[in-house]
Every structure is written in structure tokens, then in C-alpha cells.
Amino acid sequence: xxxxxxxxxxxxxxxxxTIVILKMMFMAPLTAxxxxxxxxxxxxxxxxxxxxxxxxxxxxxxxxxxxxxxxxCHQNDIENIVPFVVIGLLYAFTGPDLSxxxxxxxxxxxxxxxHTVSYVLALPQPSRGLSWVVGMITTxxxxxxxxxxxxxx
Amino acid sequence: xxxxxxxxxxxxxxxxxTIVILKMMFMAPLTAxxxxxxxxxxxxxxxxxxxxxxxxxxxxxxxxxxxxxxxxCHQNDIENIVPFVVIGLLYAFTGPDLSxxxxxxxxxxxxxxxHTVSYVLALPQPSRGLSWVVGMITTxxxxxxxxxxxxxx
Amino acid sequence: xxxxxxxxxxxxxxxxxTIVILKMMFMAPLTAxxxxxxxxxxxxxxxxxxxxxxxxxxxxxxxxxxxxxxxxCHQNDIENIVPFVVIGLLYAFTGPDLSxxxxxxxxxxxxxxxHTVSYVLALPQPSRGLSWVVGMITTxxxxxxxxxxxxxx
Numbered sequence: 001x002x003x004x005x006x007x008x009x010x011x012x013x014x015x016x017x018t019i020v021i022l023k024m025m026f027m028a029p030l031t032a033x034x035x036x037x038x039x040x041x042x043x044x045x046x047x048x049x050x051x052x053x054x055x056x057x058x059x060x061x062x063x064x065x066x067x068x069x070x071x072x073c074h075q076n077d078i079e080n081i082v083p084f085v086v087i088g089l090l091y092a093f094t095g096p097d098l099s100x101x102x103x104x105x106x107x108x109x110x111x112x113x114x115h116t117v118s119y120v121l122a123l124p125q126p127s128r129g130l131s132w133v134v135g136m137i138t139t140x141x142x143x144x145x146x147x148x149x150x151x152x153x
Numbered sequence: 154x155x156x157x158x159x160x161x162x163x164x165x166x167x168x169x170x171t172i173v174i175l176k177m178m179f180m181a182p183l184t185a186x187x188x189x190x191x192x193x194x195x196x197x198x199x200x201x202x203x204x205x206x207x208x209x210x211x212x213x214x215x216x217x218x219x220x221x222x223x224x225x226c227h228q229n230d231i232e233n234i235v236p237f238v239v240i241g242l243l244y245a246f247t248g249p250d251l252s253x254x255x256x257x258x259x260x261x262x263x264x265x266x267x268h269t270v271s272y273v274l275a276l277p278q279p280s281r282g283l284s285w286v287v288g289m290i291t292t293x294x295x296x297x298x299x300x301x302x303x304x305x306x
Numbered sequence: 307x308x309x310x311x312x313x314x315x316x317x318x319x320x321x322x323x324t325i326v327i328l329k330m331m332f333m334a335p336l337t338a339x340x341x342x343x344x345x346x347x348x349x350x351x352x353x354x355x356x357x358x359x360x361x362x363x364x365x366x367x368x369x370x371x372x373x374x375x376x377x378x379c380h381q382n383d384i385e386n387i388v389p390f391v392v393i394g395l396l397y398a399f400t401g402p403d404l405s406x407x408x409x410x411x412x413x414x415x416x417x418x419x420x421h422t423v424s425y426v427l428a429l430p431q432p433s434r435g436l437s438w439v440v441g442m443i444t445t446x447x448x449x450x451x452x453x454x455x456x457x458x459x
Binding site: 156157158161163164165167168169170171172174175177178180181195196197198199201202227231235238 | 434
């Protein structure tokens with residue numbers, strides 16, 4: 001156990017994986033914030049805060065563009081951050097140089113923060129598209145090292 | 154390899170992570186059950202069971218509130234259980250006390266079972282909201298230990 | 307660190323987990339391909355390629371059956387491949403025979419490739435349903451070994 005925590009690449013992976021997972025988790029309270037301020041809920045039981053007429057509550061069961069935007073951003077995080085975490089962990093076990101590993105982790109995590117800002121603020125393309133591609137390429141690069149180092153089919 | 158399996162915190166993590174992932178997987182057959190009993194499918198090829206007129210099959214390509222509820226519960230599992238598994242694994246490597254680790258794992262897994270029951274049965278709030286927050290806090294607490302123990306930026 | 311990379315079951319897991327995660331990631335460019343060829347986008351800023359009238363851009367904010375099909379396939383990957391990766395990693399640590407482990411990894415990864423082809427090409431059931439069930443059973447079988455080997459509640 002102590003061995004892993006004495007390994008710098010594993011420490012760096014733990015740090016960046018935790019940061020980017022926390023960023024992903026942050027999308028949930030952000031969705032809740034937009035649901036409450038835009039009064040746009042999916043579940044009948046969520047519309048009961050305060051004293052309200054049934055008619056008023058029914059109107060709150062709606063979709064809202066701001067809520068849907070944050071939810072798409074959250075979904076994109078899941079589709080990209082989960083592969084990074086899995087392949088990044090296996091990559092850390094292949095014993096790369098610390099500087100090379102740090103480069104991968106920093107570029108990926110940075111790209112995902114830029115992606116989130118681009119998505120939530122609806123910045124003009126290709127800001128969001130480019131940050132998404134950079135993250136994908138970083139993960140592919142680590143996957144390439146895993147497959148060339150550890151291949152056993 | 155044997156080292157990890159001699160470590161009680163890692164054994165406890167393996168047990169609780171497996172249980173909560175199995176709980177998450179259970180949402181898929183539950184969705185299938187509601188799709189079949191409510192006759193609400195997303196794919197044309199799924200409506201072919203039994204001999205049916207094309208008109209009848211077209212009606213089965215609909216959304217149903219019960220199906221959508223289970224799907225939202227499944228999605229919420231993905232958004233919360235995946236972060237728990239990633240951060241919980243890294244947390245296990247930081248060498249916490251077994252009793253502290255067990256407390257985290259038990260509270261998280263318990264909160265997710267309560268969350269599922271609250272969601273699927275549409276129990277009044279704040280039952281679902283509270284169980285969701287408890288799970289989030291448990292994961293944050295483990296992330297805090299990972300970042301304070303393993304920080305390498 | 308080197309210990310893990312000298313373990314054949316862990317090498318095999320690394321290989322198959324990376325392959326199946328790359329397959330999952332492939333769904334994203336496939337979605338982008340269908341969005342562009344079908345002119346069906348979710349975000350206003352994505353409709354700006356080329357010189358276009360606002361009216362024309364508004365029409366591109368639509369859902370398309372082909373896009374939605376690929377997205378459902380991607381979502382099903384997340385719901386099934388993430389549990390495989392988590393439980394497969396823990397399973398590798400229980401020290402199974404290499405041949406037994408390889409059987410599990412190969413059957414799972416094979417079933418997911420068949421699932422994707424069945425889904426995207428809309429092959430008649432039960433091709434998609436069966437490949438999904440085979441993947442689930444493989445993951446359950448590994449979860450059973452984890453729980454019987456590593457149980458610590």
C-alpha cells in the first residue's frame with residue numbers, strides 16, 4: 001500500500017483525478033441552482049417547496065434551456081472524465097516519466113475546465129469543440145502507452 | 154497483488170464498491186421491467202415481441218413517466234457512484250483507519266439505497282434530496298483526505 | 307508498481323479495459339458525424355459553421371432519430387462498461403487463473419462490440435438484448451468472485 005503512495009506518478013494521478021472528479025460533481029449543484037432559479041423541475045415532489053397551488057406546481061414541471069445546457073455539460077464530463085480516470089490509472093502503472101505524466105494530467109484537466117466554461121457560458125465555437133478534442137487526444141496518448149506497454153490479449 | 158488483498162481497508166472498499174455498483178446495475182432491468190409493463194420503448198426493433206400491427210407498434214414508441222423516473226434515478230447513480238468509486242479507491246490507498254474508512258463506505262452506500270427507494274417510490278422531499286447530500290458529503294470528505302495526503306500538482 | 311505490471315491478469319485487464327473504453331469513446335465522434343450529416347444540433351453556437359441565416363440555424367436545433375440512437379448506445383455503454391471496469395479491476399486483485407480471467411474479459415468486450423453493431427445498425431432483436439445480457443452476466447460472475455474472496459462488511 002505504502003509503495004503506491006511513495007510513487008510520484010501515482011500521487012500526481014491521485015491529485016488530478018480527484019480535482020477533475022470534483023469539478024464533474026460540481027455540475028450537480030449547478031444544475032440544482034438553475035432548476036430552482038428557472039423553476040424547471042423533472043419530479044412532481046420537487047415542486048412542493050413553499051405553499052403552492054397544484055396549477056402553479058404543474059407549470060414548474062418544464063424543461064428550461066439553461067438547465068438542459070448544464071445537464072449536457074455534465075453528461076459530456078461523464079463521457080470524457082471517466083475514460084481519463086480509467087486509462088490514467090492504468091497509465092500510471094506503466095511507469096512513465098513524472099514530467100511526461102504531469103504534462104498529460106495538466107493538459108487534460110485544464111482542457112476540461114475550459115470546456116465547462118465554454119459550455120456553460122455558450123462561448124462561440126470552436127472554444128468548446130477544441131477543448132473537447134484536446135482532452136480526447138490526451139486520453140488517446142495515454143491509452144497508446146498502456147497498450148504498447150501492457151498488451152496481453 | 155497479495156498485498157492489496159491483505160489490506161483490510163482495501164477489502165472493505167472492494168466489498169462496498171461492488172455492492173453499490175451492483176445496485177446501480179439493477180436500475181437497468183428495472184427500466185426494462187417498466188418499459189415492458191408500460192409498453193414504452195425507444196427503439197422500433199424493441200416493439201416486435203408477439204404478432205403486432207405496425208400501428209400498434211408505433212404507439213409503443215412513447216415516453217412514460219414511470220420509465221423516465223427510473224432512468225433519472227439511474228443517471229443520478231452514475232453521477233454520484235462513479236465519483237465515489239474513483240475517490241474511494243484513491244482514499245483506500247492513503248491508509249486511513251479501518252473504522253473511519255468503514256464509516257465512509259457504509260454511510261455512502263446506505264445513502265444511495267435510501268436515494269433509490271426515495272426516487273423510485275416518489276417519496277416526499279427532502280428524503281431524496283437529503284440522501285443525495287449525505288452521499289456527496291461522504292465523497293467530499295474522502296476527497297479532502299486524498300488531496301491533503303497525496304497532493305502533487 | 308513494477309509488481310502489478312508483472313502480473314499477467316492485471317496486464318490482461320489493462321488491455322481489455324483500455325480497448326473497451328476506447329470503443330466507448332468512439333461513440334462521441336460517431337454522434338458528431340450524425341449531428342453534422344443530419345444537421346441536428348443541441349446548441350445554438352454549434353449551428354454557426356458556414357454563412358447562414360438565423361432562420362436556417364434555428365431549423366438545425368432539432369432532434370434526429372439517427373443521432374438519438376447513437377446517443378442511447380453511448381449511454382448504454384456508460385451504464386455497462388463502467389461497472390465492468392470497476393468490478394474487473396477488483397476481480398484482477400482476487401488472483402484468478404489467467405485463463406478464467408481472459409475468458410471473462412474477452413466475452414465482455416466481445417459482447418459490447420456486438421451490442422454496438424446491433425444498436426447502431428438497428429438489427430432485429432434479440433441480437434442487442436442478448437449481447438447486453440451476456441455482458442451483464444460476465445460482470446455479475448466477476449462480482450461474485452470479488453464478494454466471496456474479499457468480503458469485509
